[in-house]
Amino acid sequence: MRLHKYRRLVRTLFLLSLTGLLVCSYFYLRDQIPDHILVDEGQNVPVLFHSPYNTFIEEETVEADSQNVSDIPRDNLHLSGHTRTVQYSILGVLPLKTVEVETSKRQVINAGGSPVGIYIKTNGILVIGTGQVSGLDGQTYEPAEHIIKTGDYIIGANGQVLENKEELVECINASGGREMNLEVVRDGNMLQLAVTPIQTQALEYKAGIWVRNDAQGVGTLTYTDENGNFGALGHGISDVDTSTLLSLKEGKLYEADVVSVTKGQKGEPGELAGVIHYRDSCVLGTITENLSTGIYGTVQSSSLTEETNAYEIAYKQEVKKGPANVLCTVDGKVAEYEIEIESVEMNKKEINKGMVIRVTDQELLEKTGGIVQGMSGSPIIQNGRIVGAVTHVFVNDPTKGYGIFIENMLEH
Numbered sequence: 001m002r003l004h005k006y007r008r009l010v011r012t013l014f015l016l017s018l019t020g021l022l023v024c025s026y027f028y029l030r031d032q033i034p035d036h037i038l039v040d041e042g043q044n045v046p047v048l049f050h051s052p053y054n055t056f057i058e059e060e061t062v063e064a065d066s067q068n069v070s071d072i073p074r075d076n077l078h079l080s081g082h083t084r085t086v087q088y089s090i091l092g093v094l095p096l097k098t099v100e101v102e103t104s105k106r107q108v109i110n111a112g113g114s115p116v117g118i119y120i121k122t123n124g125i126l127v128i129g130t131g132q133v134s135g136l137d138g139q140t141y142e143p144a145e146h147i148i149k150t151g152d153y154i155i156g157a158n159g160q161v162l163e164n165k166e167e168l169v170e171c172i173n174a175s176g177g178r179e180m181n182l183e184v185v186r187d188g189n190m191l192q193l194a195v196t197p198i199q200t201q202a203l204e205y206k207a208g209i210w211v212r213n214d215a216q217g218v219g220t221l222t223y224t225d226e227n228g229n230f231g232a233l234g235h236g237i238s239d240v241d242t243s244t245l246l247s248l249k250e251g252k253l254y255e256a257d258v259v260s261v262t263k264g265q266k267g268e269p270g271e272l273a274g275v276i277h278y279r280d281s282c283v284l285g286t287i288t289e290n291l292s293t294g295i296y297g298t299v300q301s302s303s304l305t306e307e308t309n310a311y312e313i314a315y316k317q318e319v320k321k322g323p324a325n326v327l328c329t330v331d332g333k334v335a336e337y338e339i340e341i342e343s344v345e346m347n348k349k350e351i352n353k354g355m356v357i358r359v360t361d362q363e364l365l366e367k368t369g370g371i372v373q374g375m376s377g378s379p380i381i382q383n384g385r386i387v388g389a390v391t392h393v394f395v396n397d398p399t400k401g402y403g404i405f406i407e408n409m410l411e412h
Contacts, residue, residue: 034346038104110308111379112221113327113334117276120251124153128241156183218274220377233377234389251287264369264398272374314385316405324382337361352391355403370399
């Protein structure tokens with residue numbers, strides 16, 4: 001009797017494990033298929049991913065334009081300037097995902113790789129924290145506690161529009177310790193918040209609000225296009241204290257030079273240290289957007305496009321695991337270094353992490369240890385096309401990092 005119960009328990013556990021494996025495999029396959037892809041005009045809908053289960057996966061056009069009907073054999077179906085939907089399923093029975101397939105004229109862009117100096121002003125005065133202040137009476141106060149929050153943008157005080165943190169300090173001192181009304185943007189909503197500053201010294205008042213209204217640094221240009229637009233970084237500019245994407249008011253790209261390299265080590269990311277030339281004659285472009293996929297704007301100087309090479313873009317389904325190259329500037333000029341694309345995830349929730357890459361070039365490893373800060377935006381080239389850009393480094397392994405698909409950068 002005990003042996004019989006034991007065997008039944010084993011069979012039950014086996015069936016549960018098998019069911020769990022099948023369910024996990026289903027969701028794994030489903031996650032590998034993107035919601036939307038681009039293809040060239042006249043191109044067949046491609047195989048979206050490579051998997052040992054491909055022989056079990058069927059695809060069927062469930063919507064077609066007037067030039068085609070859904071019963072045309074799959075191998076003969078060509079797209080011609082319209083959006084289609086394709087249903088992927090297991091053996092035509094179990095649906096996986098419906099994919100929107102859009103035809104597109106393949107773009108040609110100029111690959112970057114050169115360092116650029118970045119300066120942006122925020123749309124409002126960013127609150128990076130609140131804290132205590134010591135009053136003239138020796139007591140400790142927190143005048144903004146539970147009123148102002150980290151991540152708020154202060155845009156006015158007592159009806160006066162504020163342009164920078166210096167004007168905010170002037171308004172707080174002018175309050176004389178009386179309650180003042182701050183106009184604040186929080187999560188896209190306008191708020192009117194009352195704060196009473198505390199006198200800390202003669203003719204000095206403080207509200208216990210720590211703020212910032214600009215940011216600067218060195219990154220790498222990813223591309224320019226024939227219309228005079230540029231993209232860089234492959235990720236947005238976030239505040240170092242709040243980790244939130246900065247709300248952009250205005251910004252500029254400047255000429256920059258790499259002056260030193262700190263090699264990356266396990267647990268300690270390296271850095272390309274640069275000098276930014278903040279002169280009107282050194283302005284390269286105007287930054288108009290700060291998005292999760294990068295910074296974008298218009299070119300102002302022809303030097304931004306000098307000595308750049310034009311490449312066709314690769315669609316994300318065309319990016320493959322295997323050898324590739326990265327363009328970056330380490331010692332004064334743009335150079336090409338060997339890397340390996342180790343994984344490709346077309347449906348990654350974190351858009352900046354569609355690829356995992358590893359530096360294999362011995363020269364670059366000797367100079368930088370791998371991927372370092374300042375290389376964000378470096379173009380990735382594979383099979384003669386630009387496929388994306390470097391975005392992040394693995395802190396515990398500086399030879400590896402993430403990349404974003406160029407298709408995602410061009411969608412802004």
